[in-house]
Amino acid sequence: MKLMINHQTHYHYSEPASRSIQYIRMSPQSNQHQYVHSWDxxxxxxxxxxxxxxxxxxMTSTQVENYQQLLIMAQGVVEINPDNLFGIASQVPPSIFLQMTETxxxxxxxxxxxxxxxxxxxxEHLKKLAQAVLHVMPYLSESTSVxxxxxxSFNDRQGVCQDHSHVFIAMCKALGVPARYVSGYLYVTDMIHLASHAWAEIWLDxxxxxxxxxNQLFKPSAHIYVAVGRDYWDVAPVRGVRTRGGIETMHSIVQVLPC
Structure with missing residues (x-):
């Protein structure tokens, strides 16, 4: 399945910002699950x-000029194997993903x-846990922050994909099961929380x-991998520091379409 992704992130600052460094993880790589035809x-x-x-x-981006608007655009075409049963392989030892983080x-x-x-x-037992987590923490758009x-999130009894992933990962690690956080994109036509997405993966057998x-999906049949880590902060699409800028506001637009 070949998918076209357009991901725009718009920043606005209440006063001029300058001397900023942005750290960007928005680039998928070709692997056994997906082939990146083009990406920019x-x-x-x-x-x-x-x-x-x-x-x-x-990617590291450095700016020295003043600005009050910033647009980061990632786009390209990625072909995925919908019959793939497993997450992407990694050279990182699974034991790393037993490490607890603050999140x-x-x-x-x-x-x-x-x-x-x-x-x-x-x-099967872990799938039942995933179902139980969603049951006690219904998906509620924009209900939490990063x-x-x-x-x-577990105390709030609600959340979005990021929160579901963090809670499930935390529980798996406590059970002694290596678990990692994955950021990427999702293509599903009939669900409300689509496109830019996060999910968990566990190491077993x-x-x-x-x-x-x-989404209660247990195969990456509609997922595009961008980054993996221990939690959101290891894979955050954009992180950075700047001088001045006042109040920052951000909104993003993501489209994932078949092509």
Missing amino acids: VSIPGVNASSKDAFDNVW TLCNAEMLNFAQKYVPNVSL THSAIQ GHWHCFDVS
Whole structure:
């Protein structure tokens, strides 16, 4: 299945910003699951690309001129294998994904919740846990921010794909199962939370297994991989620092269409 992606991120500042550095992870790579026919990330400034510790493409963009508007545009064509059963392979040892982060800490209430559905580790029990997480945390658009931790999201009993992934990852790690956070794009025609997306994957029996909690999808048949990490902060599409700028506002537009 060949998909065309157009991802625009618009920033506005209440006063001129300057001397900014943006770190951008918005570039998918070809692998056993997908083939990148074309891809381009456009952003003003001086740009350089490298790889991060998780083998994600990491672009650095530096600007010295003043600006009050900033547009980052990523677009291209990616062909995925809808029959693929597993997540993409990685040179990073799975044990790295047992590391707790501030965003994926698990408290006693969450661990007790997980143990009810996973008396012993198996794919079927973990799928039941994923179903239970969505049941107690219904998807609610714009209900949280990127600063929410797994504990906060579980306490709120609602969230978006990022929150579902963090909570599920936190519980899996507490159960001793390596779990990673994946950012990317999703193409599904009949669901409300589409396009720019996040999901979890767990390492079991020598493979990474997809756990898209928000959509209850357990194969990456409609997913495009962009970056993997321990949590959102390892794969954030855009992070950066700047001088001045006042109040920042941001909105994004994402389209994922068959071609």
